[in-house]
Amino acid sequence: xxxxxxxxxxxxSFYDEGFxxxxxxxxxxxxxxxxxxxxxxxxxxxxxxxxxxxxxxAAAENGIALSIHSPYYINFGSKxxxxxxxxxxxxxxxxxxxxxxxxxxxxxxPGSVGKNSRDEAFGNLVMSIxxxxxxxxxxxxxxxxxxxxxxxxxxxxxxxxxEILDICQIDETLIPTIDFGHIHALGRGAINSKEDYEYIxxxxxxxxxxxxxxxxxxxxxxxxxxxxxxxxxxxxTDTQYxxxxxxxxxxxxxxxxxxxxICESRENMAEDALKMKKIYNEYITKLN
Ligand SMILES: [Zn+2]
Numbered sequence: 049x050x051x052x053x054x055x056x057x058x059x060x061s062f063y064d065e066g067f068x069x070x071x072x073x074x075x076x077x078x079x080x081x082x083x084x085x086x087x088x089x090x091x092x093x094x095x096x097x098x099x100x101x102x103x104x105x106a107a108a109e110n111g112i113a114l115s116i117h118s119p120y121y122i123n124f125g126s127k128x129x130x131x132x133x134x135x136x137x138x139x140x141x142x143x144x145x146x147x148x149x150x151x152x153x154x155x156x157x158p159g160s161v162g163k164n165s166r167d168e169a170f171g172n173l174v175m176s177i178x179x180x181x182x183x184x185x186x187x188x189x190x191x192x193x194x195x196x197x198x199x200x201x202x203x204x205x206x207x208x209x210x211e212i213l214d215i216c217q218i219d220e221t222l223i224p225t226i227d228f229g230h231i232h233a234l235g236r237g238a239i240n241s242k243e244d245y246e247y248i249x250x251x252x253x254x255x256x257x258x259x260x261x262x263x264x265x266x267x268x269x270x271x272x273x274x275x276x277x278x279x280x281x282x283x284x285t286d287t288q289y290x291x292x293x294x295x296x297x298x299x300x301x302x303x304x305x306x307x308x309x310i311c312e313s314r315e316n317m318a319e320d321a322l323k324m325k326k327i328y329n330e331y332i333t334k335l336n
Contacts, residue, residue, distance in 0.1 A: 201278025
């Protein structure tokens with residue numbers, strides 16, 4: 049078992065090389081030496097069943113672990129019945145297409161606090177997550193597709209590390225998405241050392257156990273933040289922004305974890321994912 053690395057979406061270089069369709073991404077990624085890919089429905093679910101199946105087949109053929117990011121406009125923090133119903137329907141569409149793509153993970157932004165109290169919004173989220181688990185069972189996809197609620201970077205969003213761990217305790221099929229850039233931004237520069245990464249992993253292990261720690265879904269990028277939290281994602285060369293990947297690579301190697309790390313750098317996500325993989329492999333070599 050080893051850590052898998054890949055990009056969120058398609059690098060600028062993929063298009064610069066003349067490629068147009070994400071169907072070609074899995075092969076392109078394998079040739080680069082990567083082993084994961086996150087396809088985003090963030091701004092909308094705009095993929096046909098046939099293309100979804102083609103991407104899924106290409107991912108399987110090239111040994112690329114595929115995850116899908118559900119739409120950003122899903123909001124399980126709301127108490128508005130219409131928003132709740134729309135949100136669960138967007139998630140349903142995402143899950144059905146994820147299955148066509150042979151993806152095993154669906155990343156989810158939990159929603160916003162809005163005008164509710166944080167406790168109320170969290171209560172709404174709990175109800176919707178239970179509904180989502182019933183949905184997986186109805187679709188016969190429980191255990192096959194894992195919903196991965198994400199730690200968020202802005203104060204007005206649900207998704208602190210505590211909230212994500214609480215949510216994932218509802219059912220063992222839920223896998224947290226630990227977005228290190230978001231945790232760093234929400235804590236206004238919270239991740240500065242190997243110990244800071246170890247603290248996060250210890251919290252996950254204590255709340256959810258070793259199996260889910262080992263199978264975590266992770267997002268990584270350098271991130272700019274303000275008082276309100278996350279502002280903008282940057283690349284590996286924008287070293288004025290944290291967090292640093294080196295200490296994370298060290299912890300991953302020492303703990304022999306097999307998490308999946310999706311790079312969310314701007315434009316250079318595949319290139320940066322490869323940089324991460326190289327750094328991680330250096331630590332693995334050092335330890336052996
Ligand atoms: Zn996300």
